Amino acid sequence: MTGETNGLRSRAWFGATGRTGMAHRSWMRNQGFGQEVFDGRPVIGIATTWSELAPCNAHLHRVAEAVKRGVWQAGGFPLEFPALALGESLLRPTAMFYRNLLAMEAEEMMRANPLDGTVLLSGCDKTTPGLLMASASVDLPSIMVTGGPMLNGKYRGQDVGSGTHVWKFEEDLKTGKMTQEECYFAEGCMARSNGHCMTMGTASTMACVAEALGMQLPGSATWPAVDARRYEVAQEAGRRIVGMVEEDLRPSRILTREAFENAIRANAAIGGSTNAIVHLLALARRLGVQLDLADFDGLARPVPTLVNLMPSGKYLMEDFCYAGGLPVVLRQLAEAGLLHSEQITVTGKGIADNNAQAECFNREVITTIEEPFQAAGTGTAVLSGNLAPNGAVIKQSAVSPHLLKHEGRALVFDSPEDYHAVSEDPDMDVTESDVLVIRYAGPKGYPGMPEVSNVPLPTKLLKAGVTDMVRVCDGRMSGTAYGTVVLHVSPEAAVGGPLALVQTGDRIILDVPARSITLDVSDEELERRRAAWRAPEQKYKSGYAWLYTTHVTQAHEGVDFDFLAGSRGHEVPRESH
Numbered sequence: 388m389t390g391e392t393n394g395l396r397s398r399a400w401f402g403a404t405g406r407t408g409m410a411h412r413s414w415m416r417n418q419g420f421g422q423e424v425f426d427g428r429p430v431i432g433i434a435t436t437w438s439e440l441a442p443c444n445a446h447l448h449r450v451a452e453a454v455k456r457g458v459w460q461a462g463g464f465p466l467e468f469p470a471l472a473l474g475e476s477l478l479r480p481t482a483m484f485y486r487n488l489l490a491m492e493a494e495e496m497m498r499a500n501p502l503d504g505t506v507l508l509s510g511c512d513k514t515t516p517g518l519l520m521a522s523a524s525v526d527l528p529s530i531m532v533t534g535g536p537m538l539n540g541k542y543r544g545q546d547v548g549s550g551t552h553v554w555k556f557e558e559d560l561k562t563g564k565m566t567q568e569e570c571y572f573a574e575g576c577m578a579r580s581n582g583h584c585m586t587m588g589t590a591s592t593m594a595c596v597a598e599a600l601g602m603q604l605p606g607s608a609t610w611p612a613v614d615a616r617r618y619e620v621a622q623e624a625g626r627r628i629v630g631m632v633e634e635d636l637r638p639s640r641i642l643t644r645e646a647f648e649n650a651i652r653a654n655a656a657i658g659g660s661t662n663a664i665v666h667l668l669a670l671a672r673r674l675g676v677q678l679d680l681a682d683f684d685g686l687a688r689p690v691p692t693l694v695n696l697m698p699s700g701k702y703l704m705e706d707f708c709y710a711g712g713l714p715v716v717l718r719q720l721a722e723a724g725l726l727h728s729e730q731i732t733v734t735g736k737g738i739a740d741n742n743a744q745a746e747c748f749n750r751e752v753i754t755t756i757e758e759p760f761q762a763a764g765t766g767t768a769v770l771s772g773n774l775a776p777n778g779a780v781i782k783q784s785a786v787s788p789h790l791l792k793h794e795g796r797a798l799v800f801d802s803p804e805d806y807h808a809v810s811e812d813p814d815m816d817v818t819e820s821d822v823l824v825i826r827y828a829g830p831k832g833y834p835g836m837p838e839v840s841n842v843p844l845p846t847k848l849l850k851a852g853v854t855d856m857v858r859v860c861d862g863r864m865s866g867t868a869y870g871t872v873v874l875h876v877s878p879e880a881a882v883g884g885p886l887a888l889v890q891t892g893d894r895i896i897l898d899v900p901a902r903s904i905t906l907d908v909s910d911e912e913l914e915r916r917r918a919a920w921r922a923p924e925q926k927y928k929s930g931y932a933w934l935y936t937t938h939v940t941q942a943h944e945g946v947d948f949d950f951l952a953g954s955r956g957h958e959v960p961r962e963s964h
Contacts (some may be wrong), residue, residue, distance in 0.1 A: 390558050391864065394820045395427065395429055395430070395503045395632075395806070396501065396503055396527075396957060396959050397429070397430035397464075397501040397502060397503050398427060398801075399501070399691070399959045400501035401415075401425040401430070401501060402425070402427065402847055403424075405937050406964065407962055407964060408677075409932050410964055411574070412425050413499070416444060419812075424464045425482045427951055428462055428463055428464050429462075429463045429464065429503040429504060429629055429632040429633070430463070430464045430466060430501050430503050430739065431458045431463045431464065431465045431466070431502070431503065431504050431505065431506060431625070431629065431632070432466055432467075432468055432496075432497060432500060432502040432504070432505045433451050433454050433455065433458075433465055433466065433467040433468070433504070433505070433506045433508060434468060434469075434470045434493055434496070434497070434505055434506070434507050434508060434518055434521075435447050435448065435450075435467055435468070435470065435508040435513040435615075436469075436470050436471065436472045436473065436489075436508060436509055436510065436511075436518070437451070437469070437472060437508070438472030438474065439475055440472060440477055440707040441472040441473060441474030441477070441510075441511055441514070442474055442476055442477070442511075442526070442578070443474060443475075443476070443510045443511035443534065443582065443583035443584070443590060444472055444474065444508075444509070444510040444511055444514060444534055444583075445581060446534060446581035446582070446612055446613075446815055449618070450508055450532060450534060450618065450621045450637050451467050451621075453618040453619075453621035453622045453625070454506050454621045454622065454624060454625040455467070455510070455625060456468075456622050456625060457621070457622040457623060457624060457625020457626040457627075457628075458506075458625040458626070458628065458629060459625075459632065460622075460626055461625065461626040461627075461628075461629035461854070462629060463625075463628070463629040463632075465526075465625065466467050466500075466502075468496060468500070470489060470492060470493040470496070470513070470514075470517075470518065470521075471485060471488060471489040471492050471493070471517070471722050473485050473486065473489055473512075473513040473514050473517065474511050475499050475509060475511050475512045475513065475589075475838075475865075476511075476919065480833055480834065480835050480837055480957055481833070481835040481836070481837035481838065482511065482512060482513040483513055483835045483837065483838075483863065483946070484833075484834060484835030484837075484935065485513070485835075486513040486516060486517045486520075486666075486669075486946075487517075487935070487939070487946075487947055487948050487951065488931065489513065489514065489517035489518070489521070490516075490517045490518070490520035490524070490947075490951070491521075491948070491951065492519045492521075493517065493518055493521035494520075494521040494524045494525050494955070497521060497522070497525045497527060497957070498525050498610055498956075498957055498958075498960065499960060502527060503527065503528070503632045504527055504529065504530075504628045504629070504631060504632040505522060505525075505528075505529045505530075505628070506527040506529070506530055506531075506532060506624055506625060506628050507519070507522060507525055507529055507530070507531045507532065508532050508533075508534065508950060509531065509532075509533050509534065509592055509593075509872060510533055510534030510582070510583045510612075511583055512583075512588070512589040512590050512593065512662065512866070513667075515531070515533060515590070515593035515594065515597055516666035516667075516669065516670060516899070518531070518728070519531065519597065519602065519666075519670055520669060520670055520673050520947070520951075521636075522602075522638050523638050523639075523642060523670060523673040523674050523736065523953070523954060524673050524953070524954050524955050525954075525955070525956065525957050526638055526639050526954050526956055526957060527636065527637065527957050528574040528628065528632045528634075528636050528637055528638075529602070529631075529637075529638055530602065530603070530604070530624050530627060530628045530631065530887050531597045531602045531603045532603070532604075532607065532620070532621050532624045533583075533590075533593075533594040533597060533603065533607070533608060534581075534582060534583060534584040534617075535582050535583070535594075535609070535611050535612035535613075535614070535617045536582045536583055536584065536590070536591055536594075536609070536611055536612065536703075536704035536705065536708075537549060537578060537579065537580045537581065537582035537583065537584070537585045537611070537612060538579055538580040538582070538611055538613060538705055539703045539704075539705045539706070540552065540576050540577040540578070540585065540703070541576055541577060542572075542573050542576035542577070542578070546702075546703055547573070547576060547577050547867065548577070548584075548585060548697040548698070548703055548867065549577050549578055549585055549586055549867065549873070550584050550585040550588050550698075550777065550865055550866075550867025550868065551586045551587055551588075551697045551698040551867045551868070551869065552573070552577055553577070553867070554841070554843070554867075554869070554870075556570055556573055557637050557843055558785055558843065558844075558849055561811075561843070561846050561849055561850075562743065562849050562850055564785060573652050574869060578615055580612060580613045581612040581613055582611060582612030582613065583612070584728060584866075584867055585611075585703045585704040585705060586661070586696065586697040586698055586703060586704070586866075586867045587657060587658055587659060587694065587696040587697065587698070587699070587707075587866065587867075588660055588698075588865060588866035588867035589660040589662040589663070589865065589866035589867075590866075591608075591609075591664060591704050592654065592657070592659035592660040592663050592866050593657075593660075593662075593666060593763075594608040594609070594656070594661070595608045595609070595653060595657055595659065595713050596650045596653065596654055596659065596666075596667070597652035597662050598653075598713050598717075599649050599650040599652075599654070599717065599738075600641070600642060600646050600647070600649070600650045601641045601642075601646050601649075601730060601731065601732030601733060601738055601853055602638070602642070604620055604623060604624055604730075604733060604734065605714055605732075605734065605735065605741040605742055606620070606712050606714050606745075607620040607624070607940060608710075608713050609704055609707055609708035609712040610708055611704070611705055611708065611711060614708075619838050619889050620856060620896070627712075627733060627734070630735075630867075631733060631735075634735060636731075636733070638674070639674060639886055639954065640731060641730075641731055641733065642670070642674050642676070643676065643730065644677065644678070645727035645730045646727075646730050647670075647671055647676055647682075648682075648686055648692035648727060648808075649664075649720075649726050649730055649738060650667060651667065651682065651683055651686045651687060652686055652687065652690050652726065653687075653716060653717060653720065653726075654687070654712070654766075654767075654926060655687035655690040655692070655693060655766035655767070656690050656691070656693045656716050656719075656720060657692075657693070657694045657696070657713070657716060658692045658696060658699045658700070658760075658761070658766070658784050659767075659866070660782075660865075660866025661767050661780050661782050661863070661864060661866065661874055662863055662866050662877070663835075663866075664680070664683050664767070664780060664875070665863070665875065665942055665945055665946050666945070667683075667945075668680070668943070668944060668945030668946075669945030669946060669947040670943070670945075672944070672945055672947055672951075672952045672953075673947075673951070673952065673953065673954060674954065675953060675954070676711045678866060679943070680777070680778040680780075680943045681769060681778075683767060683769055683780070684767075684768055684769035684902065685768065687766045687767060688763065688766075689725065689763050689764075690720070690725060690763055690766060691756060691759030691760070691761060691762055691763040691765075692759060692760045692761035692765060692766060692784055693716055693719065693753055693754050693755070693756065693759055693760060693763075694707060694716065694752065694753055694754075694760065695751060695752055695753075695754065695760045696752075697866075697867070698866075698867055698868060698869040699760075699761070699782075699784035699785055699786055699869070702751070702752045702788055706749065707752055707753070709748065709749070710747060710748050710749035710752035710753045711745055711746055711747045711748055711749075711753055711892075714741070714742040714745035715742075715745045715746070715747045715753050715875070716753065717738060717739075717741075717742040717745070718739075718743065718745040719740045719755065719756050720756075721738070721739040721742065723756050726738060726739065728740075729902045731742060745845050761784055764786055765783045766782075766783060766784065767780055767781070767783065768783050768899055768902055769775050769902060770873065770897075770899070770902050770903060770904040771902065771903065771904070772903040772904045772905040772906075773885060773905055773906055773910075773913070774859070774876065774885050774886065774889070774895065774904045774905060774906040775873075775876045775877060775878035775884075775885070775886075775904050776878065777878055777884075777887065777941060777942075777943040778875070778877055778882070778903060778942075778943045779859075779873050779874060779875055779876040779877065780873075780874050780875050780964045781871070781872065781873050781874065781899060782864075782869075782872075782874075783899060785868070785869040785870060785871075785872075786855075786870070786871045786899070787854070787855040787871050789858055790855060790856070790871040790897070791871075791897075791898075791899040791900060792898050792899065792900065793822075793857050793871075793896075793897045794895070794896045794897070794899065794907075795820045795821050795822040795857060795894070795895060796818075796820070796821050796822065796891075796892060796893070796894060796895075797821070797822050797824050797889050797890070797892065797893045797894070797906075798817060798821050798822065798823050798891055799824045799826070799889050799890060799891045800823070800825050800826070800849060801826060801827050802825070802826075802827055802828070803828060803839040803842060806823065806825055806842050807842070810842070810843065810844075810845045810846060811845075811846040812846075812847070813846070813847075814846055814847075815845050816846050817845050817847065818848075819848055819851075819853045819856050820856075821856065822856075822858070822859060822895045822897070823842060823855045823856065823857070823858045823859070824858075824859050824886070825831075825840060825842055825858065825859070825860040825862065826841065826860065826861055826862070826879075826880035826886045826887060826889070826890050827861070827879075827880045827881055827887075827923065828840065828860055828861055828862030828879075828940065828946060829861035829876075829877075829879025829881055829882075829884075829941070830879060830939045830940070830941060830942065830946045831879060831881040831882060831936050831939060832861065832879050832880055832881030832882075832923070833862065834893075834927075834932065834935055834936050834939070835935070836861075836862050836875075836879075836942065836946055837862055837863065838862070838863045838864055838865040838868070839860070839863075840858060840860035840862045840864045840872050840874050841858065841864045841868045841869075841870050841872045842858060844856055845931055855870050855871050857871050857872075857873070857895075857897055857920065858870065858871065858873065858903070859872075859873040859876060859886070859895065860872065860873070860874060860876065861875070861876040861877070861879035861880055861881075861884065861886055861942070862874070862875075863875065864935060873897065873904055875942040875943070876904075876942075877941045877942040877943045878941055879941065879942070881922070881923055882922070882941070883917065883920060883922060885906060885913065887924055888906075888908075888913055888917060888920060889908075889947065890916075891904060893906060893907065894906075894907035894908075895907070896937065900939075900959050932947075935948075938950060
């Protein structure tokens with residue numbers, strides 16, 4: 388053993404002489420590793436977000452085993468380590484509250500340990516961006532392996548989508564179309580295998596976004612979690628990361644402005660979740676890439692929606708995969724001049740080369756640019772106006788067409804709980820033309836910017852046959868959800884944004900084609916209200932909640948911590964003994 392690094396940072400640990408090297412090597416050997424693993428081969432960290440408390444990620448321990456096989460095959464030394472497991476289905480107040488904590492924890496573990504490269508194992512919504520953010524800030528060679536979607540849900544002979552049918556079944560329960568016993572049975576039909584949501588929700592979206600960014604192997608975003616090819620691609624990723632270490636292929640080379648533009652356009656083409664916006668904005672800040680909210684509208688406008696998936700369409704991720712998956716979409720975008728084709732990816736090749744041979748096997752699921760599922764310009768729109776000076780977003784593909792232009796009376800609620808307390812009242816003072824305003828649900832206000840914006844319609848209206856109405860909120864909406872919901876209103880109410888000044892009875896004007904959301908109240912009256920407004924008392928005096936509410940940025944900035952912008956690199960820390 389020598390003190391030479393041979394270009395590998397892990398040699399500062401395992402190649403050290405004296406008691407330092409002895410301590411590092413000998414304690415590793417209590418796991419049964421022989422001395423040959425310390426011969427200068429690349430050490431690959433496998434960051435896994437496995438947990439039984441994160442149902443979407445509960446199979447990642449098996450995925451990790453497949454990655455290890457690949458690392459060993461390529462001559463590396465794989466070491467698995469845990470990263471914070473964030474399951475959207477169980478965590479309160481929201482998994483988004485902990486995304487930055489995952490990013491911070493994983494970043495520090497990558498830097499503090501003898502790692503030369505990392506494989507990022509994710510699945511549920513926030514684990515993919517959290518690990519990407521960590522990797523970007525450390526800038527060691529990294530490759531992502533997402534856990535894959537569940538199999539299609541099946542209920543009474545029909546396909547049902549996780550998340551999407553939650554909202555539908557809730558409405559059916561309220562209107563008497565479904566009994567509670569039937570609902571209990573349907574719950575098991577929605578989630579019938581390992582994996583994340585099989586709709587084009589945030590988990591599926593972020594898996595596709597990771598592939599479009601170039602951080603995931605081609606075609607790997609869509610294989611179902613229980614398909615053997617999910618494990619094949621994990622093994623391939625294990626082999627490939629060793630090559631990336633040898634080539635010094637780092638996230639900073641892959642995650643350029645061009646890569647983000649590719650991801651934004653791919654997200655538009657798949658009808659992806661609005662949540663991708665806050666995650667991409669946060670990731671860009673880690674890399675120093677200039678990206679703002681307006682880019683998501685401008686770059687997406689020429690892109691049609693090509694994928695016919697719930698919640699905007701009919702099919703599910705299993706269908707998308709077997710129709711050819713994301714490579715078919717990326718090939719079409721490249722051939723239409725809508726991608727930066729030469730942008731390098733984890734393969735070491737350009738994104739167009741990766742997908743040049745992609746074939747479509749089902750044009751009902753993946754349509755063509757010439758005859759798209761939805762026309763160009765119908766993706767996520769970015770709105771502005773005096774109600775959202777720093778922007779808001781709306782998923783046009785999930786909107787009722789007759790509500791794209793709408794004016795209505797505001798019904799204002801200071802929390803989702805306040806709304807739920809009256810929403811089932813048969814005498815509730817509400818009409819279908821009203822605009823439901825749910826506020827104090829933003830990053831600081833809730834805290835964590837939860838997926839509460841798409842509140843169910845008042846029971847009174849549901850029973851009258853109303854299926855949609857305009858809702859406005861400074862929170863988020865699940866990517867599996869649908870409806871005419873204005874999201875991510877920035878600045879949020881809790882920091883004194885105009886949403887805090889709206890009063891019941893005010894008129895709100897939504898004009899999606901014009902990209903505007905306006906409160907029909909004079910500037911003078913708004914200033915009078917602002918002078919009388921008082922910020923909510925800071926509820927948290929210590930702990931992580933204090934850290935979060937003190938340092939989190941607004942929606943248009945990515946909802947990251949203000950002190951985590953930029954890359955802190957991977958310099959080997961000082962010795963520990």
